Amino acid sequence: MNSLIMTSLEQGLIFGILAMGVLITYKILDIADLSVEGTFPFGAFIFAKFISIGINPIISTLLAFFFGTLAGLSTAILFTKLRIKPLLSGILTMTILYSVNLKTNGKANVPLFSYSSVYDLGTTVVILIVLVLIIKIALDEFFKTEIGYLLIATGDNESLVRSLGKNSNRYKVLGLMLANGLVALSGALMAQIQGFVDITMGSSIIVVALASIIIGDTIGKRSNRIKNTTRAILGAIIYKLIGGIAIDLGLEPSDLKAVSAIIVIVFLSYNNFFADLIDFKKIKGGEKYAKNKKTIKELQ
Amino acid sequence: MLRIKKLSKSFNKDTDNELKIFNGFNLEIEKNKCTAIIGPNGCGKSTLLNLIGGSIKADKGQIILNGRDITNFKEDERAIYIGRVYQNPSIGVAPSLTILENMALADKKGEKFTLRRLIKRDNIDKYREILKDLDLGLENKLHTKVKFLSGGQRQSLSLIMAAMKHPDLLLLDEHTAALDPKTSNVVMQKTKELIEKYSITTMMISHNMKDAIEHSDRIIMLDKGKIILDKKSIDVTENQLIKIYREKLENVA
Numbered sequence: 213m214n215s216l217i218m219t220s221l222e223q224g225l226i227f228g229i230l231a232m233g234v235l236i237t238y239k240i241l242d243i244a245d246l247s248v249e250g251t252f253p254f255g256a257f258i259f260a261k262f263i264s265i266g267i268n269p270i271i272s273t274l275l276a277f278f279f280g281t282l283a284g285l286s287t288a289i290l291f292t293k294l295r296i297k298p299l300l301s302g303i304l305t306m307t308i309l310y311s312v313n314l315k316t317n318g319k320a321n322v323p324l325f326s327y328s329s330v331y332d333l334g335t336t337v338v339i340l341i342v343l344v345l346i347i348k349i350a351l352d353e354f355f356k357t358e359i360g361y362l363l364i365a366t367g368d369n370e371s372l373v374r375s376l377g378k379n380s381n382r383y384k385v386l387g388l389m390l391a392n393g394l395v396a397l398s399g400a401l402m403a404q405i406q407g408f409v410d411i412t413m414g415s416s417i418i419v420v421a422l423a424s425i426i427i428g429d430t431i432g433k434r435s436n437r438i439k440n441t442t443r444a445i446l447g448a449i450i451y452k453l454i455g456g457i458a459i460d461l462g463l464e465p466s467d468l469k470a471v472s473a474i475i476v477i478v479f480l481s482y483n484n485f486f487a488d489l490i491d492f493k494k495i496k497g498g499e500k501y502a503k504n505k506k507t508i509k510e511l512q
Numbered sequence: 513m514l515r516i517k518k519l520s521k522s523f524n525k526d527t528d529n530e531l532k533i534f535n536g537f538n539l540e541i542e543k544n545k546c547t548a549i550i551g552p553n554g555c556g557k558s559t560l561l562n563l564i565g566g567s568i569k570a571d572k573g574q575i576i577l578n579g580r581d582i583t584n585f586k587e588d589e590r591a592i593y594i595g596r597v598y599q600n601p602s603i604g605v606a607p608s609l610t611i612l613e614n615m616a617l618a619d620k621k622g623e624k625f626t627l628r629r630l631i632k633r634d635n636i637d638k639y640r641e642i643l644k645d646l647d648l649g650l651e652n653k654l655h656t657k658v659k660f661l662s663g664g665q666r667q668s669l670s671l672i673m674a675a676m677k678h679p680d681l682l683l684l685d686e687h688t689a690a691l692d693p694k695t696s697n698v699v700m701q702k703t704k705e706l707i708e709k710y711s712i713t714t715m716m717i718s719h720n721m722k723d724a725i726e727h728s729d730r731i732i733m734l735d736k737g738k739i740i741l742d743k744k745s746i747d748v749t750e751n752q753l754i755k756i757y758r759e760k761l762e763n764v765a
Contacts, residue, residue: 377622
């Protein structure tokens, strides 16, 4: 049981980075970016490529981030310059990346056991916690800067950004690059922890990311104090723990994906319909509660 | 001063539905004055503001603002010199950001955005003072998200945000039309005070004749893309305008 919790925590932290990336596109820019399905394994394959030619694991991991930003740039160009719908732009990039991923190392599965990894530097979980905290703090700080606020405003109201004399497309490009960089980074970290890279490792990763974000959103729902990034990280860890426990209790690993999708459906529909119903019931009104029982006509 | 020279614009060009809105349209707007643009629906009021603001492109002609030819400027490039308030109070603000964050963004309009912090402690008092002048109590709600404000409060904030950097030109596109009559009066009054205080050249579209006369220096009535009346506001009465309006509308019918 202990090792289960440890594995879930480690993988949850890695998925926390993934979730922070998707947070930028899905929550802040309000774009459904499916290219992450390709960028997650892309980061892993890029890492495998560089580590196998003798590059240091830290630099290989950073290169995975860098190449991820390029994938984000590709999606961004498709929809800002070529005016293809964002959803389709993401799917197109993801499709291109599938072939690129296979080409990178010439095969669909690369074992990494014989190479060193960033986890060789110390205790895996400590390294991950430090890394996740650095990224979280950097992102939080970035969203307090002038450029960071323009990125938020672009997702909130593009016409305001234009009225400030700024081209809102630039901030979409920036957001997508940052998001895909983080997703690729988390792919590279995942590859190192599991000891291999596989072409299928990105499939339905977007659902994992969304599930993490959505679960995170329910933590202290009414509180403004908890930052989006914190929620994403906690959401990812909880998601992994729930998944780990479910498998431990006898859930077929192959059913986990469907269960994740159902979690997303339940939470989204809850937010869309039932949250309002519950709020509605809480509003107390009518003659019973009114202090002033005069009708409007009498008041006039 | 704004100078529009021989402006032409058609919609659905080269089709059976071609609609020529402007054909060689000329107009000069004096500096530091408020000009009201009135006219029946479809006369070209909004199109004119869109052409000046840059959200649609003219087919021909020139637009010169304070000696600068802005004809080929994109919308975001023009926005550095032009402030704009729309009918919909949500267009001019970022609803999920706070009043303070919105003010700080507007304060950077036209400047370079960097990796420095947007909210600077020293500026908070400045924003509070500006909002205090509005007299709507917004100065005490700096940390409230704009989406929780009423339509009138939001529109007043949009107005401040569009005007606070003293743009060369302020475009008001029926900016009180979506508000209830009482709020509309308040916002209109605030508009007048703000324009006078900052002495901003303003163009205002309105369907309310009374507002147009009371709050402007000059009235221009458009019909089918042509100026059919151009007078000082003190020289016209509401009844006169309504009479011309009715005649035009009857012609349409």
